Amino acid sequence: MTDGGVVGGLAHGADADDDVPVDPLALAARWLPAPGSGVTPTMTLSTIGLDGYPAARTVLMSLFDGRRVHFHTDSRSRKAAEIAAVPRATVTLVWPELARQLVVTGDVERVTDREARDAYTARSRYLQVLAWLNDDDLAAVEADHRRTRWAAFDADCPDLDPPTTWAGYAITPVRMVFWRGAADAPSNRLRYDRTDAGWTVARAAG
Numbered sequence: 001m002t003d004g005g006v007v008g009g010l011a012h013g014a015d016a017d018d019d020v021p022v023d024p025l026a027l028a029a030r031w032l033p034a035p036g037s038g039v040t041p042t043m044t045l046s047t048i049g050l051d052g053y054p055a056a057r058t059v060l061m062s063l064f065d066g067r068r069v070h071f072h073t074d075s076r077s078r079k080a081a082e083i084a085a086v087p088r089a090t091v092t093l094v095w096p097e098l099a100r101q102l103v104v105t106g107d108v109e110r111v112t113d114r115e116a117r118d119a120y121t122a123r124s125r126y127l128q129v130l131a132w133l134n135d136d137d138l139a140a141v142e143a144d145h146r147r148t149r150w151a152a153f154d155a156d157c158p159d160l161d162p163p164t165t166w167a168g169y170a171i172t173p174v175r176m177v178f179w180r181g182a183a184d185a186p187s188n189r190l191r192y193d194r195t196d197a198g199w200t201v202a203r204a205a206g
């Protein structure tokens with residue numbers, strides 16, 4: 001699937017496959033953007049729907065702080081209601097060009113107000129405005145009206161604080177699965193499970 005070597009500053013290929021760190025959080029820190037890098041990869045956030053079916057959508061990974069995966073959303077959203085009912089989630093990140101996938105499952109909690117504010121400040125102007133205007137009422141009106149409302153809000157509010165609906169969450173992993181592909185060998189996974197005694201790790205077929 002990929003040649004060995006370095007892509008985007010990350011080593012991959014046969015040598016990386018032999019590396020089985022004891023601590024998956026340290027391995028995740030090598031795979032995920034460093035705090036403060038401004039890089040927010042997309043990830044599929046899966047929750048347990050209120051109807052019992054899985055629910056999934058794309059969100060930005062705001063931060064990996066070395067221990068938890070952070071994301072942000074609107075407190076009125078469906079996912080927020082689902083997490084309030086069952087505070088568990090899985091996020092899936094994929095880097096096709098690196099032949100990598102990381103799946104993190106864990107317990108979800110709200111971040112502190114300070115953490116949520118810091119994440120809002122780090123978002124682009126577009127995403128800051130979006131957090132204010134992205135509601136079902138505006139979504140229901142015609143496109144021209146949505147654009148007019150956006151332009152007026154953008155002009156009227158040069159400096160924005162997070163809206164009260166800005167909600168930050170962090171996932172504390174109980175399971176982490178690192179998938180690695182190779183052009184000249186089968187793909188494989190490292191599956192880590194958190195136990196009372198620490199992390200267990202097992203190799204599995206990709």
Ligand SMILES: Cc1cc2nc3c(=O)[nH]c(=O)nc-3n(C[C@H](O)[C@H](O)[C@H](O)COP(=O)(O)O)c2cc1C
Binds near residue numbers: 078
């Ligand atoms: C590339 C991309 C990035 C997105 N990032 C976020 C995000 O960080 N937070 C968020 O709440 N929604 C984000 N969305 C929108 C969600 O996918 C989703 O449509 C929205 O949050 C409503 O989801 P829900 O009804 O399941 O709660 C993003 C969508 C895309 C396509």
